[in-house]
Amino acid sequence: MTTRPNELQRTERRALLIGKWSNLFMAFAGVTAALLSRSDAMLVDGLYSLVNFLSAIAATRIGARVGAPATRSRPWGHDFDEALYVTFRSLILIGVLVFALILSGIKIFTFFTGGTVPELVFGPIAVYAVVIVVICVALAINYQIAYRRSGKRSAILKTESRAAMIDGALSLGSGAVLLSLPYLQQTPLAPYVPIGDAVLVIVLVLLIIWQPLGSFRTTLADLAGVSAPSKTVSAVARASRALAREKGFKFHRAAVLQAGRMHFAGVYIDPQRPVEAREIDTFQETLAARLEDLIGPTRVEVVMTAKTGPLPPDPRE
Known part of the structure; x- marks a missing residue:
């Protein structure tokens, strides 16, 4: 089942709206609980929710632009904005966790050097923990439902679902x-x-920091123009070869990049006969429609060339 761009945007917007205000409440509750309980862990939790709140605002705007037509200033559209969002969001979360690590390190150093460490007040912690866990579970379920309705194509919803579960x-x-x-x-x-x-x-940071580090590494590869997974490239090549055969063209190869939910496919063909531009446009539109059902939204560029053979391997491989 294919999820159309407008339907995907509405699904994202509804889920992110709920998440935005829920995270604002949790951020306020976390900072308040930290002040009342004197707990660094509660402060970190509150800051994490604050990052999620600010991210939801940015994600709503970015989600509305992804898939929009190309313009003079953005000839490839705004599709890479999604990968940029996930990248910088991961960096911010890493920064928050490193800050928490430093804060805790200072407290431990103070303790072992004879300094005064404030005693914890446990009442606010119990109330806060119960309320926040319930909200986070509900948010994670909400995001996961929206992610499935999006056809599992929204990197934004996937990221927010993970963030809610981590929170x-x-x-x-x-x-x-x-x-x-x-x-x-x-x-x-x-x-x-x-x-x-x-x-x-410290223990929580060491357990959690691998998630934003993993997201950062993945989206950094997208931004660097690393090829999409071999499974995706093979699917594009098969669809392109089949359509080329239907049109009487010779298929050479396909190159595929991925940025969030959008794929960029360069398809290299040799018509082997005189063709009109209109025929190539039809080939491009037909292939884009087939690929959308196969791998998700795809921007297709058709390159006519007589050069054959695959790309050379990476010298590091």
Whole structure:
């Protein structure tokens, strides 16, 4: 089932609108809980939600532009904006997590050098953790439903769904560990209870930071013009070869890039006979329609050439 651009935009807009205001509430709740409880973990959670709120605003605007027709200033359209969004969002999240790491490191250093570390107040933590986990689970479900309705083609919805699940896991893990700290008072770990909050933040950062690092690496490859996965390239080549055969053209090869939900396919053919430009336009439009049903929205460029043979391999391979 193919999801048309306008329908995809409406699906994204509805999901992101809910996410935007939910994350604003969670950001306010997180900062408030941090001030009342003196917990760095709650502060990090609140900042994470604030990033999600700001990202939802940007994502709504970007989602409305993706798939728009090319213009003089943007001859390839705005499709790479989606990959840029995911890239910079990942960088911001990495920055927030590194900030949390530094903050926790300072608290631990202060503790071991004889400084004063504020005691935690556990009441606000319990209330905050329960409320935020419920909201995050609901948001993750909302984004996942929207992502499936988009035909699993929206990198924005996929990213936001993961962010909501991470935020919920962060809140659940933070709340559970922090509320268990008082039970350590009768154990050999009692002297280290004051820095339990900081140790928790470090552990959570080390567990979570791989997700934005992975997203950053993937979208950076898209922006660098790295070829789409071999499965996608093979699908484009098969469809192009079949259509070329129908039209009596000789198919040479296909090159495919991907940026978010959009694919860019360069198809190299030799008509082997005189053709009108209109016939090539029809070939391009027909192939684009077939590829949309096959791999998703695709911008197709047809190159007529007598040169044969595949591209040379990467010298590093």
